[in-house]
Amino acid sequence: MTAPMVQAKGVIKNFGALEVLKGIDLTVERGQVCCLLGPSGSGKSTFLRCINHLERIDAGTLTVDGDLVGYRRHGQKLHELRESEIALRRRDIGMVFQRFNLFPHMSAVQNIIEAPVNVAGIPRARAAQEALRLLEQVGLADRADHYPAQLSGGQQQRVAIARALAMKPKLMLFDEPTSALDPELVGDVLDVMRTLAAEGMTMVVVTHEIGFAREVADTAVFMDEGVVVEAGDPRQVLVEPEQERTRAFLSAVL
Amino acid sequence: MVTLSPADTQAHRPVPDESLEVVPLRRHGRWIAASAAIAALAGLVGSLAKNDNLRWDVVGDYLFADLIFDGLVTTLWLTAAAMALGLGLGTVIAVMRLSSNPILHGMSSLFVWAFRGTPLLVQIIFWGYAAALYEQIKIGVPFTGITFVSWDTNSVLTPAVAALLALGLNEAAYASEIVRAGIQSVDPGQAEAAHSLGMRPALTTRRIVLPQAMRVIIPPMGNETINMLKMTALVSVIGAHDLMSNIQEVYAQNYQVIPMLVVASLWYLALVSLLSIPQAYLERRYGRGTARGQSASVVRRMLGARAWPTRPTKKEAGR
Numbered sequence: 001m002t003a004p005m006v007q008a009k010g011v012i013k014n015f016g017a018l019e020v021l022k023g024i025d026l027t028v029e030r031g032q033v034c035c036l037l038g039p040s041g042s043g044k045s046t047f048l049r050c051i052n053h054l055e056r057i058d059a060g061t062l063t064v065d066g067d068l069v070g071y072r073r074h075g076q077k078l079h080e081l082r083e084s085e086i087a088l089r090r091r092d093i094g095m096v097f098q099r100f101n102l103f104p105h106m107s108a109v110q111n112i113i114e115a116p117v118n119v120a121g122i123p124r125a126r127a128a129q130e131a132l133r134l135l136e137q138v139g140l141a142d143r144a145d146h147y148p149a150q151l152s153g154g155q156q157q158r159v160a161i162a163r164a165l166a167m168k169p170k171l172m173l174f175d176e177p178t179s180a181l182d183p184e185l186v187g188d189v190l191d192v193m194r195t196l197a198a199e200g201m202t203m204v205v206v207t208h209e210i211g212f213a214r215e216v217a218d219t220a221v222f223m224d225e226g227v228v229v230e231a232g233d234p235r236q237v238l239v240e241p242e243q244e245r246t247r248a249f250l251s252a253v254l
Numbered sequence: 255m256v257t258l259s260p261a262d263t264q265a266h267r268p269v270p271d272e273s274l275e276v277v278p279l280r281r282h283g284r285w286i287a288a289s290a291a292i293a294a295l296a297g298l299v300g301s302l303a304k305n306d307n308l309r310w311d312v313v314g315d316y317l318f319a320d321l322i323f324d325g326l327v328t329t330l331w332l333t334a335a336a337m338a339l340g341l342g343l344g345t346v347i348a349v350m351r352l353s354s355n356p357i358l359h360g361m362s363s364l365f366v367w368a369f370r371g372t373p374l375l376v377q378i379i380f381w382g383y384a385a386a387l388y389e390q391i392k393i394g395v396p397f398t399g400i401t402f403v404s405w406d407t408n409s410v411l412t413p414a415v416a417a418l419l420a421l422g423l424n425e426a427a428y429a430s431e432i433v434r435a436g437i438q439s440v441d442p443g444q445a446e447a448a449h450s451l452g453m454r455p456a457l458t459t460r461r462i463v464l465p466q467a468m469r470v471i472i473p474p475m476g477n478e479t480i481n482m483l484k485m486t487a488l489v490s491v492i493g494a495h496d497l498m499s500n501i502q503e504v505y506a507q508n509y510q511v512i513p514m515l516v517v518a519s520l521w522y523l524a525l526v527s528l529l530s531i532p533q534a535y536l537e538r539r540y541g542r543g544t545a546r547g548q549s550a551s552v553v554r555r556m557l558g559a560r561a562w563p564t565r566p567t568k569k570e571a572g573r
Contacts, residue, residue, distance in 0.1 A: 087449070
């Protein structure tokens, strides 16, 4: 019996006096795609950022592949890890941001090989070869030497996905990956994500794309005001939800 | 679907019955203003050329004199060393100021407050006369009287060292603010992206944040360097044997104040002009990936080309 890829139990997060996560319980099994949906301010992005410790949680436990994120347990106490130890755990967790966050002073291929070369210590030539293969996979083989400013939003986001994949992660986190894109560019990015899911990547996706969630997700989680309102089979949750709050949200966005 | 026959399209187009000539507005004011400015400049140049007190022969005699070259060398190394001290210490202070440690933050603020809040001339004289404050410099255990080494202040703080300390510490206060602004100009998402890839904080700073901060830091630091070159003239008050000190030494003997100041000015102008070349190179180097990075080359810029971003053709192809 192996541990679930992501397991959250009673995760609480405060920003000052404001409680953004009020006890989140969530399990994502290996190879599954979990979509987090909900109105803005519901805490779904914050929860996603807790998974790779970009945000520190205030209570509860959150494990990735059986390891506590950002802490080491000694008896009943959790000791926060040093930055270098946290960095080591983040290697295995890829993340894609709403605003792409490509490094503007590096070309597409340099963006992709930055971490493999400087973090994983892979020889530059081999990393570059791998980067070109990844660029091909996301349909951008001819854009290798372009700088982010020379790429469209959809192209930048696909480079960002390739950059995250270059570290060979066991888990991919997507934080509203298509929300900053022009409508006609959304499809290309979703196609790449669909392929990734079909290849068996474990993914947690914060998204407003209800159609994508229905089609690709194994679990859909609807969050509101820091709690999980409803979770389960997307054909259930996103088609015939049990909760009134979920129904109201769906009728507002569809 | 409506198709237009050639006759239809012709009908919609206004046909000029004769060719009309466009007459641009005559801007008489421009011509008057330009003529007046040229006349004024010609008058000034003419009167300078005819003025025997300027003594171009003295300027010529001293422009390449050994004493002047000695001063130039001092001015140049003083500029370089003070900028190095200022940038190095300034970066440390900037990092302290951005630190979440309240003591470090407070101390860096205090440093900036003190060194930016007093005139540079005062600081130079202060360092020059530091021996009046401490006769000896001792290294030992504080409050115990135990001393490992000690020096005579006057033998350590020579005018050149005092000048370097005064200029460098003052520069550090200004440079720290420039570096801080540069670091803060980088989108926090950049560091988050680097962290999410498993990059440690030090690597993130070195590979991701600082190269992007440089783009913001270099233009004002270029200004600072040019300023520094000229501010070294102030250390003549403590006789540090820079260009200005030596110029003053000469005119104190031969009373040719104006010609000697012309010599100094010509050299400062020449050096400042040279300094803009490395700055242009650095701006191009750290401008990679931005529209400004595509600007005209250094040589073309020296020849007066506009540093306008030409729209990258690759971008068009990318769409």
